[in-house]
Amino acid sequence: MVRKRVWKSIDLFAGIGGIRRGFDNAFRDEIETVFVSEWDVYAQKTYSANYPGSVIYGDITLKETKDEIPAFDICLAGFPCQAFSLAGKRMGFNDDYKGVCRGTLFFEVAEICEKHKPAVVxxxxxxxFKIHDKGRTFAIVKQTLENIGYKVYAQILNSKDFGVPQNRERIYIVAFRNDIDSSSFEFPQPFPAEEQIENYLLKIREEKPVPAKYYLSDTYMATLRRHKEYHRARGHGFGYEIRDWNSIAGAIVCGGMGRERNLVIDKRQKNLVPTTHIKGEINKEGIRKMTPREWARLQGFPDDFKITLADVHMYKQFGNSVTVNVIQAIAEKIKEILDLNKKRKYVRRAPRKNEPK
Known part of the structure; x- marks a missing residue:
């Protein structure tokens, strides 16, 4: 009997566990998360609710935190994106937030991987991130990984090409340790996007209408219309957007116009009595924002994913998260390479005493 190789992974900047979820889906019982780090206390709560028993460490920049990291094979690191986002100031490695330089958190990942030498980063x-500072930021990251012994692959993929109706482009970086033959590695190919908002959200929606609190007030809608007209007159594309049920959603983001850029018209709710404090009345057009559960679905999280916090936290967390479908598709490609390398000493340990070969 040959035991399955169980790969040990660490989940850095873990958020609510979206990257872990994709790898768990791909590797199934052949992966074990042995260390988790996330400093946001609300994200920690959501992570704990969905991964009971997880010990979650906070600040990964602290030596005492790094000293807790055991040996591992796969490093998962969705390091903070705000420093490189097109929607932000794009300060990159110079970005400073509350005393923590977010742009340099990648180098914490590099330091950890240089010490532990995992098979995959x-x-x-x-x-x-790919074009920040005319490409120099990405070049530094790539060179850093190469300098500590890795072959680097990177590609921009769009969530809408992997089974969810959300237009969300992200860069994915996969680095294999040099002694692993990764010459046949390829990122997953997009497949036709048959899903639309209506098919994806309404076919699995709750039987009862969405609560009235998600419907916008007529006063707020008037404000949104004025804001959009102001920018339209200046040739800008800013402002709210009502998505057709037969289309796909824009990228969901945690701040700014994140929710207002993905409004829908849903006239199922007939009780238009406000349940929260709003100015004016609930609009009569059926315009509402998507719910946190719907955002979860747009990010590929299953309906049994536990949403235990207030909406304000869940919108932020799902907006900051990854699309599980895309992560899983990449993880399956990574697993193919690791499976091909099983005969190498690193990936196939010698049997213990009295253990069948």
Whole structure:
């Protein structure tokens, strides 16, 4: 009997566990998460609710935190994207937030991987990361990984090409340790996007109408219309957007116009009595924002994913998260390479005493 190789992974900048979810889906019982780090206390709560028993460490920049990291094979690191986002200031490695330089958190990943020499390093970031500072930022990251002994692959993929109706482009970086033959590695190919908002959200929606609190007030809609007209007159494309049920959603993001850029018309709710404090009345057009559960679906999270916090936190968390479908598709390609390398000493340990070969 030959035991399955169980790959040990660490989940850095874990958020709510989206990257882990994709790898768990791909590797199934052949992966074990042995270390988790996430400093946002609300994300920690959601992570714990969905991965009971997880010990979650906070600040990964602290030596005492790094000292807790055991030996591992796969590093999962969705290091913070705000420093490189096209929607932000794009400060990159110079970005400073509350005393923590987010742009340099990648080098914490590099330091950890240089010490432990995992088989694979997996990173995800915003599309703008590739072009930040005329490509120099990405070049530094690639060179850093190469300098510590890795072959680097990177590609921008769009969530809408992997089974969810969301237009979300992100860059994915996969690095294999040099002694692993990764010459046949390829990123997954897009497949036809048959899913639309209506098919994806309404076919698995709750039987009852969406609660009235998700419907916008007529006063707020008037404000949104004025805001959009202001920018339209200046040739800008800013402002709210009502998505057709037969289309795909725009990228969901945690701040700014994240929710207002993905409004829908849903006239199922007949009780238009406000359940929260709003100015004016609920609009009569049926315009509402998507719910956190619908955002979860747009990110590929299953309906049994536990949503336990207030909406304000869940919108932020799903907006900051990854699309599980895309992660799973890449993880399956990574697993193919690791499976091909099983005969190498690293990936196939010698049997223990009295263990069948």
């Amino acid at each position: 997996f990173c995800e970031n915003v599309k703008g």
